[in-house]
Amino acid sequence: MAMNKIQFQASLEQSRWPQGFHCPGCSHAEHYVLKSGGRKAFQCRSCRLQTSLIAGTLFQGTHLKLTVWFLAIYLISQTKTGLSALALKRQLGVSYPTAWLIQQKLMQAMAERDARYTLDGDIQVDDAYLGGELAGGKAGRGSENKVPFVAALSLSPEGRPRFIKMAPIPGFTRKAIANWAQDNLSSGCVVLSDGLACFAGVTEADCQHQVTVVGGRKPKDLPEFCWINTVLGNLKTSLGGAYHAFDLAKYGIRYLGAFAYRFNRRFRPDTITTCLIVAAATTGPRSDYWLRQAETSC
Ligand SMILES: [Zn+2]
Incomplete structure (x- = not known):
């Protein structure tokens, strides 16, 4: 190390x-x-x-040695797909509940850090769900036991992926998309969607909306959505491999945030551990109680 x-x-x-x-x-x-x-x-x-x-930081009140925290930060930041609480328990030699809290706190820090930034330029958006088939087309639209989220990807002028945002929303309504766009996009973005009506809500955040005409093809098969579909596929692999079961509605925002945090720093593997230390040191205390109540806090 x-x-x-x-x-x-x-x-x-x-x-x-x-x-x-x-x-x-x-x-x-x-x-x-x-x-x-x-x-x-x-x-x-x-x-x-x-x-x-540690007072006033994410580590406030911890009874663990800081070296345990550091090892956790190192492990969580260096794994490509994230680390389950069970894997963390084994690696750190702590109890499962302790490992779970460490994991949740660090993922919270990752999600909060990324929430400071907005996407700009050309953006691809897609509607997706946590639970069930993640990137499996649109068959799940309207299903109840799933957590709807917006997947958004900004592209470089050459059409290469730059940054992503993944955030749960209350539902695919124009109002929810307008609120999401206010928080996650810079004004002036050009947003490309497959035409789901609610995405026109981005215009309320001073963004343009462009629709790809699907013409009988599944949106996931369109070349325009190649990158966002690749990212959603990676997310599915990541969640399937590292996190077997968790309360999607309650903790989904943190898992999505942590995934996006890693993706957005994928070209800087040598600095990501230090970045996560900074994120944890500048995120205030997040109590165990608060972390378990998180469904209403975000
Ligand atoms: Zn003083």
Whole structure:
């Protein structure tokens, strides 16, 4: 592994305070460094507030050694298809519930990090479902035990895939698509869909909508949708291989977010571990309770 405990603490500190320590109470920079139980803490020289390295981060309140967290970050960021909680339990030597929480917290950090960005330029969109047949055509439209989500892919001027967004939506309605577009697309995007009526909702977010005429062919067979279908196929493989059963409605947003996070950094495998440390250090505390209630929080 490329990083030891001391380096991980230094990396965490750098991620939290890129310009050096600043007191979370009064923003003062001068401080004392304290050591408590092998973990670094800081005391502000001005207001005397004591802050631990992990307070206010995703790691707040953890009883685990930071080295366990780092190993988890390393494993989760380096696997191409994601890692099940069971695999994480085995690799980390922790209980299943602990492994599950570590996994959920890190996936939450990934999803929140990616939510900061919007897609721009030429975008392909498709309607898809978690559960049942993921990329298996449109037969599942309207089925109830599935989680609808929008798959969107931005293309380079040469027509190559750039970034993706995958987000659950309440349903394929014009209003839901308009809200989704507001959050996920930059204004001025040109959005290509197979013509499902709700996708016209992107125009409410100052985007153009172009429809591919399907003409009796299944949209998934059209060359225009080659890349988005490839991505959906990869998602299906990833979910099928790494996550056997999970509550789609409740946790789907995190699994989709983590998948998109990995995809969007696919050309930077050497920096993705460091990126995930930054994401975790700059994501606030997400309590166990909150994580289990997440269906209403996103
Ligand atoms: Zn202070």
